Amino acid sequence: MKDKNTAQEISKRRTFAIISHPDAGKTTLTEKFLLYGGVINQAGSVKGKATSKHAVSDWMEIEKQRGISVTSSALQFNFEDHCINILDTPGHQDFSEDTYRTLMAADSAVMVIDASKGVEAQTRKLFKVCRMRHIPIFTFINKLDRDAKDTFELMEDIENNLGIETCPVNWPVGSGKNFKGIYERKEKDLVTFSGTEKGTKEGEEKYISIDDVKAIEAQIGDEALVELENEIELLDGAGAEFDLEKVRAGELTPVFFGSALQNFGIEIFLHHFLQMATLPTGRVSGGEVIDPVEHDFSAFVFKIQANMNSKHRDRIAFMRICSGKYEADKEIKHIQSGRTFRLSQPQQLMADERKILSEAYAGDIIGVFDPGVFSIGDTVCMPKDNVKYEGIPTFAPEHFARVRQVDTMKRKQFVKGIEQIAQEGAIQIFQEFNSGLEEIIVGVVGVLQFDVLKFRLKNEYSVDIMLDNLPYEYIRWVDSDTDMTKIEGTSDMKKIKDMSGRPLLLFINEWSVDMTLKRNKGLILSEFKKN
Template identity: 40%
Template sequence: MSAASTTGQIADPVREAHRRRTFAVISHPDAGKSTLTEALALHAKVISEAGAVHGKGGRRGVVSDWLEMERTRGISITSAALQFEYDDCVINLLDTPGHSDFSEDTYRVLSAVDSAVMLLDAAKGLEPQTLKLFDVCRHRGIPVITFINKWDRPGREALELCDEVQERIGLRPMPLTWPVGESGRFHGVLERSSGEFVGYERTTHGATIAAENRLPPDEAQAEVGEDWDRAVEEAELLSASGGDFDAEAFYAATATPVLFGSAVRNFGIGQLLQQLVALAPRPEPRADVRGEPRELDAPFSAFVFKVQTGMDPSHRDRVAFARVCSGAFERGMVVTHAATGKPFGTKYAQHVFGQQRDTLDLAYPGDVVGLVNATALRVGDTLYTGKPAVEFPGIPSFAPEHFAVVSTTDPGRSKQFRRGIEQLSQEGVVQVLRSEKRGESAPVLAAVGPMQFEVAMHRMENEFRAPVRMERLSYSVVRVLGDDSQRSMADSRRSEVLDRDDGTPLVLFANEHEMRTMQRLHPELELRPVVGDDS
């Protein structure tokens, strides 16, 4: 049963919001993010046995990875929203794609959370995608808790990893636990707040909760000897160098609490879950497009941060994920769709746990509502009740770097082809660009990473039964055409003008040199960076 729908009676939205902890799990690929997601659910006792990617070592596949491509490749391509109760709190945990090709989906998820858990691989430390995600969190002011994972395997020294976080991303590390034993020889952790040793007992394939064994310092020294002495010495060094916890710095997103463990072994997960409950920020009033905060106890409002189709292969339905911002959501209520001003029914509202679903009757600020068969909703849309109208800022699109013309290989499936392309665009799987010159039968797909094309082809063939061919284009630079009357000037042998599905005219160039040449030939040409582009 959904944690948000236990009584069927509406409670105080402010009080319920204070019980919510809504966060994303983000990391570089292969850092163990989906495994951590399930380990947290295991410790909250909402599942009885954890899985792992590919079901290695006799374990099942993770419940938050459900697409065939995810199971085959062992990576998360989509985001999954999990909700469960723990210690009188409601946890809304959003798992995200780890692969950089799907960073746009991760960005959308980060617009819907109040904090994030960042995983670092003990052997690899900060990797390129990790750095990018930290930058997004910092830009949005999202507090980050760092979990250094895979301490049961050989890796780098703990102090070295903390120094890297400080030096490369400017976040001051504040370890809450400290490893006892070097990576690969993990006895447990020193809990800095209590000074106690927390040891772990191994379980078969890490499929069940690892039992904890707590010892006071003197008994810990007798148990693990030099490794305990070293951990105590390093913890004292941390205190002397400003590594103690500072709540103000954490909420200001200038420092990060750090914990150590192993998700696949379920070591240190309990401490992470407890710290999330204790430290993660609660939902707060969210600013609308006018910059005015929407108070938590105002009438219901929410914004759509993700649209996903095919989560239930037997029904081929479409789910819009909406983050509740204010008031109480009641299943069946009629809300206003801000983009159209039209009423929108919410009869089919669900709490989504991977592929598992429950009917959701009530939800509060911080919760994620899955609206089924919401064909009218797009990413960034606002829903609300009451007056005056409210609209939250949209979610910006990233500047695509890869482009391909797509067409169907079966003319008899043209109707399915058009429907599939439209749906992929609405979900944000790819951006769809069109022009009169290319026609409706040959739209251009634009992506941040090439793997998005693989997902698009897979879904077109398997979900919409419309086999396609793709022809990669040589463009790599895109700009917004600021003045549509300059279209003929910008559309030349050096460039091409296409319209995004939202009506934005984009100019595509092969490279930066070609763009600069165009600007030199036509200095009056108005070209702007794509929203979300850092260039």
């Protein structure tokens, strides 16, 4: 890349996804990051009453009502001459597909764990996705303001359950009412905090050298000091050593402690994170890694969201810029269609708030108005280039239902709504193999997505629907050369097609899949849709 300023801007970028089990405090932690970045002045609460100010990262109405995140938000803030892009993800396992796509756009992940619960089921599932991508994982153990598990138990929990070595960068002194502060291992300082308020970053931090025994005893008491010294001695003797190369290879997770609610340990974490996290990393196109700095602008679509602005009924394609500098006046090429055009209304999004951009750099997330051109996994680049990034896999749905609109006069809104929501990747829609659009079957990864579908069709398209659950649990895409009329299946098999006309089979029982393969020589069935 010829432009020195572009290289400098890219070097300032850090892009991470924040993941956790529900209720581990992820949304609160995200808001405190934004407080330090000066983006917001007062933290909201997703669990507050209707009059409360809601969390910035939870913008969809159903999220505010339920107090959970069901769609990923892209947030950006500046801190210490760095530009940080946060991809906030759903914590609930029913939305793991959206989380997976979001992780494809991140260079590292911050895993939030509840100190009183340790590693929970969804943490394991999300962690596996991170390991598949070999991205660096930073662990923040939250809620030290409540009674917590033994700290060594928490480390063992992470190592045994997630199969990754841990290296605590700092160490808590007590928990709950006895939470006194955290010990910074490298600096050998005890950091205490007082005067915090739940919604602000105001407060007094005190750094005391571990050698200043009198000052520490006065702050935490002699018993707590003896316990801390014993724990640090044990940790230094038996714990894994910090190795930045292993961190960046996703083989070692640095561990941090704090309380997002009390706003303690957040700024310390940010300082360390900026030192350890990688710059924007290259993505693969045609077997070649595209260098973020040396190559001209390129990006891929990892998310599509309709109706973010209820007044305009628009559709936004979220893009991760992979290389170079984006400039609003430049034409780009959409690889999948071969069309060349200017991206319409490029925006930086803060939940449902927007800021029109004239430029953005590798590592940044931008949202562009989508007139129906983009699909998840699409690549855009400069007209002279032919960059094509690897597609994003589609999860096989595990739950199915027949969907009908209550008011037959609203057929047009119903079809439009269900197709747009399907294009976002939140649901997959199918038809009976030999029928038209009259019969629509919806497939989802998690059953909560049915509730979201019902809610969104009602609120965004004014359409009430009825859902009839179907007993199928297994779906297989059929090799396109197969004659569907000649397939000999089992009594629990159903023939369907997706909205592209590709044939599929649904089964109630797993053994039926093997039986169907045995009965049809040469039949090829796949668990994944080929992009």
